[in-house]
Amino acid sequence: MPQNPPQPATGLRTRLLGLARELGKFGTVGSIAFAVDLVIFNILLNSGSETLTAKVISTVIATTLAFFGNRFWTWRHGDHTHMARQYTTFFVLNAIGLGIALICLAISHYGLGQIWPALQSPVADNISGQLVGTAFGTLFRFWSYRRFVFRVGAEPRVPSPSSAAQ
Numbered sequence: 001m002p003q004n005p006p007q008p009a010t011g012l013r014t015r016l017l018g019l020a021r022e023l024g025k026f027g028t029v030g031s032i033a034f035a036v037d038l039v040i041f042n043i044l045l046n047s048g049s050e051t052l053t054a055k056v057i058s059t060v061i062a063t064t065l066a067f068f069g070n071r072f073w074t075w076r077h078g079d080h081t082h083m084a085r086q087y088t089t090f091f092v093l094n095a096i097g098l099g100i101a102l103i104c105l106a107i108s109h110y111g112l113g114q115i116w117p118a119l120q121s122p123v124a125d126n127i128s129g130q131l132v133g134t135a136f137g138t139l140f141r142f143w144s145y146r147r148f149v150f151r152v153g154a155e156p157r158v159p160s161p162s163s164a165a166q
Contacts, residue, residue, distance in 0.1 A: 022074060026142050029069035037062035063094055070145060078150035090149050097141040101133030108132075 044054035108128030
């Protein structure tokens with residue numbers, strides 16, 4: 001029986017493949033930025049910096065790295081005009097994403113924790129703030145960066161096999 005040649009991706013499949021590629025790149029950039037934030041924060045703390053100052057410095061450096069990674073890799077095919085506007089919008093949306101994580105933590109710790117004291121433990125705080133809050137904040141960041149910062153069209157581009165390695 002002869003084999004049928006693979007069919008090119010069309011319609012919904014094309015959009016889903018492009019979206020999956022963007023999500024993978026976004027996740028990679030975010031993971032690297034998280035690691036940079038963590039390393040710089042701890043280096044600054046161990047060198048005698050004040051805690052909040054160390055966190056501000058590490059966050060600004062990590063967010064700047066995430067901006068450039070997303071701008072020039074994740075959404076390199078998006079709109080790239082007005083870098084200052086993009087950078088400012090990126091930081092504002094990043095702050096909103098942080099606010100989402102803080103809201104999740106506050107609801108769990110201060111709201112529900114009044115009813116169930118177990119929700120005021122460090123483990124519960126990590127689950128609500130780091131897991132749940134970061135998950136919702138990351139979903140918001142992906143959507144908002146794509147929509148407002150890098151202005152990607154309705155259909156992400158699926159690269160040809162020759163450009164897939166980039």
